[in-house]
Amino acid sequence: MNDDVKAGVIDFERPIIELEKKIHELKNFTVDERIDLDREIAIMQDKLDKLKSDTYANLTSWQRVQVSRHPTRPYFLDYVRLITSDFIELHGDRCFGDDKALLGGLAKIDGHKVLILGHQKGRDIKENVLRNFGCAHPEGYRKALRLMKLAEKHNLPIISLIDTPGAYPGIGAEERGQAESIARNLLEMSSIKVPILVYVIGEGGSGGALGIGVGDVVIVMENAYYSVISPEGCAAILWKDRAKAADAAQVLKLTAKELKELDLIDEILDEPLGGAHRDHEKAAVFLKSSILTNLKKLLLVSPDERVRIRYEKIRRIGSFEEK
Amino acid sequence: MSWFGFPRWKLTKKRSMPEGIWSKCTGCGKLIYTKKLEETLYVCPECGHHIPLTAQRRIDYLIDKGTFCEDPWRLRANDPLNFTGTKPYKEKLKADQKKTGLDDAVITGSGKVLGYGVRIGVTDSNFIMGSMGSVVGEKLTRMIEKAIDERRPVLIISGSGGGARMYEGLYSLMQMAKTCAALGLLRQANLPFISILTNPTMAGVMASFASVGDVIVAEPKALIGFTGPRVIEQTIRQKLPEGFQRSEFLLEHGMIDIIVERSELKARIASLLDYLSP
Numbered sequence: 001m002n003d004d005v006k007a008g009v010i011d012f013e014r015p016i017i018e019l020e021k022k023i024h025e026l027k028n029f030t031v032d033e034r035i036d037l038d039r040e041i042a043i044m045q046d047k048l049d050k051l052k053s054d055t056y057a058n059l060t061s062w063q064r065v066q067v068s069r070h071p072t073r074p075y076f077l078d079y080v081r082l083i084t085s086d087f088i089e090l091h092g093d094r095c096f097g098d099d100k101a102l103l104g105g106l107a108k109i110d111g112h113k114v115l116i117l118g119h120q121k122g123r124d125i126k127e128n129v130l131r132n133f134g135c136a137h138p139e140g141y142r143k144a145l146r147l148m149k150l151a152e153k154h155n156l157p158i159i160s161l162i163d164t165p166g167a168y169p170g171i172g173a174e175e176r177g178q179a180e181s182i183a184r185n186l187l188e189m190s191s192i193k194v195p196i197l198v199y200v201i202g203e204g205g206s207g208g209a210l211g212i213g214v215g216d217v218v219i220v221m222e223n224a225y226y227s228v229i230s231p232e233g234c235a236a237i238l239w240k241d242r243a244k245a246a247d248a249a250q251v252l253k254l255t256a257k258e259l260k261e262l263d264l265i266d267e268i269l270d271e272p273l274g275g276a277h278r279d280h281e282k283a284a285v286f287l288k289s290s291i292l293t294n295l296k297k298l299l300l301v302s303p304d305e306r307v308r309i310r311y312e313k314i315r316r317i318g319s320f321e322e323k
Numbered sequence: 324m325s326w327f328g329f330p331r332w333k334l335t336k337k338r339s340m341p342e343g344i345w346s347k348c349t350g351c352g353k354l355i356y357t358k359k360l361e362e363t364l365y366v367c368p369e370c371g372h373h374i375p376l377t378a379q380r381r382i383d384y385l386i387d388k389g390t391f392c393e394d395p396w397r398l399r400a401n402d403p404l405n406f407t408g409t410k411p412y413k414e415k416l417k418a419d420q421k422k423t424g425l426d427d428a429v430i431t432g433s434g435k436v437l438g439y440g441v442r443i444g445v446t447d448s449n450f451i452m453g454s455m456g457s458v459v460g461e462k463l464t465r466m467i468e469k470a471i472d473e474r475r476p477v478l479i480i481s482g483s484g485g486g487a488r489m490y491e492g493l494y495s496l497m498q499m500a501k502t503c504a505a506l507g508l509l510r511q512a513n514l515p516f517i518s519i520l521t522n523p524t525m526a527g528v529m530a531s532f533a534s535v536g537d538v539i540v541a542e543p544k545a546l547i548g549f550t551g552p553r554v555i556e557q558t559i560r561q562k563l564p565e566g567f568q569r570s571e572f573l574l575e576h577g578m579i580d581i582i583v584e585r586s587e588l589k590a591r592i593a594s595l596l597d598y599l600s601p
Contacts (some may be wrong), residue, residue, distance in 0.1 A: 167530075169550035172509035174568055177578050179526075180548035183534035184505060190504035191511070206496065207487070207530045207549070214500050228487050228496040228527070233554075237489065238408040253404045253492050262403060264493045281443045314504045315464065317497040319403035322396065 008071035008277075012055060012063055016274065019048045034159050036141035052274045059223075062246035064255045065231055067223040068202045069165075073277040074284065076118035076161050077200065078104060082284035083291070084116060090147055092139075096176060098142060099140030101132040101164070102212070108157070110292055115151035117144050117212060118201070134203070135168035136193040136243030138181035141211045145185050148192055156297055157195040160212045166230060167208030184209035190314060191307050195298035199269065200224045201276075204254075216310050217294050220256040221283075222271040227254035264317065337404065349374050359382065364585045373542045373585055375522060377423070378430045378447035381480050385589055386434035393432040394466060399459045400427055404492045412490040418449045425460035428483070431466040433475065437593035439600055442470035445480040446528070448521075454485025455528055457504050460498025463532060467505040471512045474601050478592065480519040481533040483547075486526025499531035506535055515599035517592060520570070538595055539579040540588075541570040547579070 009017060023044050032036045058066070067073070069288055080087050082106035092098040104117030118135060122128030144160075151158050189196060196215035204226030215257075220226050228232075234240055234248035249250070253259070256268040269290050276283035298306060345354045350372025360367075364384055365374040376384070382391055399416075406412035416596075420426060428450035433442050444463045446453040463479065470477045487495040509516055518536025520529075522545035530549055541547060546567040556563055566572050573579045583591045 036414045112334060149583050167549065168376045169555045171555065171559065171563070171567070174550070174555070175576050177534075177576070179529035180534040182530040182549075183519060183532070185500075186503035186531060187510075187535050188502065190507045204572065207499065207527055210496055210499060210531075214504070226493060228492050234489060251404065251406055251408055252489075259493060262493070264497065276553050311504055311508070314500050317494060318461045319401040319491065319494050320398045320457045320461060321401060322398050 010063070010066045010070065012059070013274075016048065016052055016055060019044065019051060023048060042055075042223075049273065056223075056274060059257050060246070061225075061249040061252070061258075062231065064223050065225050065245075065249050067275045067277070068225050070275065070277040071123065073275070074119045074165060074280045075123075076192045076201070078280055079118075079161060079207060079284055079287060080105075080107060082281060083288040084114075087116070090150075091143070092140035094144060095142055097137075098140045099136050099143055100130050101134050101168070102136035102140030102142055102144055107289060109159075109295075112292070112295060113156050114159050114295075115147055115156045115157040116161070116206055117147055119164040119212075121163060121202070132168060135166060136164065136208060136211070137168050137170075137173045138176040138178050141181035141185050144212050145181075148185075148189065148196075151193045152194050155194060157197065157298070158192070158215075159291060160196060160215060161239045162198065162204050162209045162213055162226075163202035163224075164199045164205050164208045165203050166205035167211065179207075181254075182207050185211050186214055190311060193303040193307060195295060195306060197294055197298070197319075199290075200226045200256075200288065201287070205230055214310075214314065216298050216313075217266045218308060219267045219269050219290060219294075220265050221258060221269045221276065221287075222256055223275050225249075225253050225254040225257060226256075226259060226265070237316055324410065332393065345402065346374075348372055349582035352447050371543070373544065375448055375482060377449060378425070378445040378480075378482075381445050381482075381521075382430060382432075382434070382443065384585070384593065385436060385478075385480070391432055391434035393430060394462065394469070396431075396465060397426060398461060398464060400456050400458050400491065402490075403457075403494055404490070406492075408490075414563060416453060416491065423447060423449050425450050427456070427462070428453050428485075429459045429462050431462045433469075433473075436478075436589060436596060439593055439596040440475050441478050442466050442473070443478045443480070446483050448482040448484060448523070451488060451490075452529070453481070453483030453500075454483030454495070455498050455531075456488035456491040456495045457498060459488075460495075460501050463502050464505040465568065467502070467509055469512050470514060471509055474512070474514065476515045476517065476600055477506075478517050478519060478595055479532060479536075480521060481524040481528055482503050482521040482532075483528040484523040484525050484532070484551075493513045498526050498558065502532040503535060506532055510537075514601060515596075517595055517599075519588070519592075521545050523547070525551060526551070537599065538581070540581050540583050540591065540595075541573065541579050541587060542588075543570055543582050545570045547573050 089105035121134035200216035231245035272279035274284040351370035
């Protein structure tokens with residue numbers, strides 16, 4: 001784990017990691033040398049906590065994007081393992097193939113039977129080739145829709161975890177109707193009768209994210225982002241330079257905090273201090289508790305009423321002047 | 324005005340609606356007598372290229388004379404992100420409002436196609452690349468809701484290379500969900516939606532309302548797809564085959580129903596409405 005963290009270390013995290021290392025060394029030292037340094041360690045621990053909260057309270061948009069892409073950030077299957085039991089993955093779109101970048105299956109969360117689906121990234125190169133870096137093809141979106149219809153038929157709430165840089169831009173994807181597969185999901189998800197809870201757990205990249213993103217509640221994790229275009233794509237359009245992604249991230253207003261301020265999302269989901277990648281278990285506890293709270297609320301409403309409210313919610317979004 | 328001696332940038336400047344006695348075909352580059360082009364509905368008599376049209380002209384060509392009634396809503400985009408970049412969004416809006424005489428990239432209204440009553444929305448690729456922000460999403464949604472009230476079929480002609488409008492951030496992305504949700508209600512009401520695709524229809528527009536027509540019609544050789552060809556080439560690091568993402572390619576791959584020449588469009592839409600109208 002430690003080596004992985006080092007491999008994916010982001011610049012602004014370096015002071016935190018160094019301080020952690022020092023505390024770790026000090027702890028080892030007390031054990032080896034049998035000296036009591038508890039007070040010193042406690043002081044350093046306080047300092048570390050303060051450093052973490054100061055650093056993370058003041059991240060720039062681009063730094064949040066970097067955290068959302070952190071190679072050790074928990075992914076879909078990590079959350080499935082940490083918050084569900086009896087997960088049965090279901091495969092294939094029944095048309096073309098089984099997309100390994102967008103997964104789904106039946107699962108139990110604290111006794112609630114649900115359908116959970118989401119994008120899956122890989123941790124290393126080999127796994128990322130398999131997972132296509134979390135970039136789904138049309139068969140992924142069609143599989144998702146098939147499973148959502150299954151969930152609707154059997155009255156299982158849907159939990160959708162978004163984590164994608166975007167839908168895959170390739171020849172096969174176009175040939176098989178990438179645009180249509182996303183559009184179809186937008187139309188269908190707007191009227192599915194069971195509750196749909198949408199969480200952006202990492203990257204919320206444009207249409208590829210929205211393709212499984214229409215729901216009763218849309219919640220973005222503290223260090224996740226959700227954007228109409230990737231910062232790199234935006235920078236390429238504005239300044240003909242993908243390297244200016246940091247500036248683009250700023251103008252796009254893509255962080256959870258900004259989106260909440262604009263009333264474009266329902267909630268921000270807190271992450272453990274220092275980001276979800278630094279404590280998978282705690283991040284999972286937060287996610288699970290949010291799912292259970294929101295699910296309980298949504299289950300109080302009748303299916304028709306839920307669909308009506310969902311429509312009204314989507315219907316309201318827009319910013320314009322009327323003469 | 325003579326076209327000799329024009330500085331080069333003026334000649335090459337994209338103009339979908341050339342004025343003057345001579346017009347340049349955006350396909351083959353030949354100069355065509357403008358009167359002739361008007362007769363052919365701006366299809367080049369030399370190469371058959373369908374020159375992009377303004378939304379107004381598309382309405383004029385499709386809707387029976389004197390029957391079009393534009394929706395009265397005057398909506399104008401806010402700048403919710405206070406978007407700055409190379410040029411502030413507000414200035415872009417102003418410039419394109421002046422250039423096109425439109426408030427935003429869509430005209431909506433009602434009218435008749437060879438006597439069949441419809442509700443129609445047409446995007447205009449001259450206004451910020453026909454991209455969809457809050458105004459386009461809202462106007463199309465209202466138009467669809469009206470169609471449900473009045474029990475009329477919906478036609479949408481898309482010409483949008485811009486997809487979801489970047490300058491309004493997530494507001495634009497959510498218009499994709501909004502227009503599709505409204506079309507979902509239209510479907511529940513058993514009313515038809517005919518989607519007409521013109522060059523170009525890409526990204527967030529193609530990945531929303533434009534793709535979910537009960538019948539999807541396209542003009543010949545229109546560029547239609549999700550990701551722009553340049554981005555795909557950069558991603559896969561190879562050249563794309565000839566004709567990739569063109570109407571004929573989509574027909575071949577089962578993504579659209581019919582390719583219709585501009586001169587035939589009105590008659591074809593009327594025939595479809597004959598089958599599908601409530």
